[in-house]
Amino acid sequence: MQSAACASGVRSGGGGPATRRASRAAPRPAVPRPPGPTCWPAQLPACPAAAPRCVAARAASQQQPGQRLAAASPLLQRVARPQLARQQQQRKKPPAVVYLPNFLHPDDFETVRREFRQLSPKLRAELNTVAVGRLGCYLPRDSPSVAILSSPEVAEALTERLRAPTPLRASDFPMELRTYQSGAHMPWHRDEQLYDLPQWECIYTVENSSDSVTQWRDETGALWEQATDANSLLAVLAEAWDHRVTPARRGSRAIIKLIYTSSGTKLPAFHANLSREAYQD
Incomplete structure (x- = not known):
């Protein structure tokens, strides 16, 4: 995982990424650092992303604009920081969970959000899933x-x-x-492999006003x-x-689940x- 934030995203159908713009990263009390550049994911192989936090050393506030590593004690801090460093430095084997902020160009993001709001009344209870209390629907093939x-x-x-x-x-x-x-969640699981090579299950967040987070265990536990x-x-691989x-x-959280x-x-x-029967009639 990376350690700063991007401020622009991929633009579809525009012949390539737009001009890079400068911005300042939000302050991070636990790990101060200078303002970082903005970037387009298509341009940079290791564009910085918000760093996930070790749960054993969870930050007091989950609503900070940048995720940070903060230890509850000096001992936990000494344990947690090397774990983060090892994950950041691991290059031969890519991580199996990757977080990419500011992913789409703002115009495309607005198009997606507008469609979500149009389709919200059509969402139904999800069936045959490990998720609890989740609503959803399939997007039509001609969906923007x-x-x-x-x-x-x-x-x-x-x-x-993703270094594919x-x-x-x-x-x-x-x-x-x-x-x-409120109350919806998804218990611990691994995504089922659908192809002879493991696919990437991608979760694009459209809106999020909730306090829900995604948690994972890496290969070290x-x-x-x-x-x-x-x-x-x-x-997620x-x-x-x-x-x-x-x-x-x-609050609530709206996502689009897609596969690459x-x-x-x-x-x-x-x-x-x-x-499978995916949604209630």
């Missing part, structure tokens, strides 16, 4: 959100930012619009969490790390998930 999130620009950005060995492309599994209202801001994308979404005690893959060979699990 689908066009944006499956664009060549987004595919190129994800291929680079071969180019990634959007799966033909339907994208899903989902909301977590260390526990991490991330509050996902609007216009961020969290990518299938069958890799256990993760969950904590219950929302207040570098394989065309589908496993039986792909067809089983596609044929």
Whole structure:
């Protein structure tokens, strides 16, 4: 995971990224650092992202604009900081959970948010899922959100930012619009592998006024969490790390779930998930 924040995003259909703009990072009391540059994910292989926090050393406030590492005691701090450093320095084996803030260009983000608000009345209770209390619906194939999130620009950005060995492309599994209202959550699980090569399950956050966070355990057993801001994308590699979404005690969170893959060979699990009854009539 990286340690600063980006301030622009991928623009679809525009022939490439827009001009880079300068901004200042929000203050981070526990780990002060100078203002960082803004960037487009498609341009930089290691564009800085907000650093997740070790849960054993959770910050007092989860609403800080930048996630930070803060230890509850000197001992926990000595343990937590090396864990973060090892994860940041690991380059040969990419992490199985990657958080990309400010992912889309503001114009595309606004298009996606506008469609979410139009479709909100159509959301239904989700069936046959480990999630609790979640609402959702499939996005139609002609959805502007689908066009944006499956664009060549987004595919190129994800291929680079996730350090994929071969180019990634959007799966033909339907994208899903989902909301977590108060009390909704998702227990610990690993995403089922749908292709002969593990796919990336991508969660694009449209709106988030909740106190819910996504937590995961890395290969060392260390526990991490991330509050996902609007216009961020969290990518999770299938069958890799256990993760969950904590219950929302207040507010709500709207996301689009999409899949990116570098394989065309589908496993039986792909067809089983596609044929399941997903939403209440």
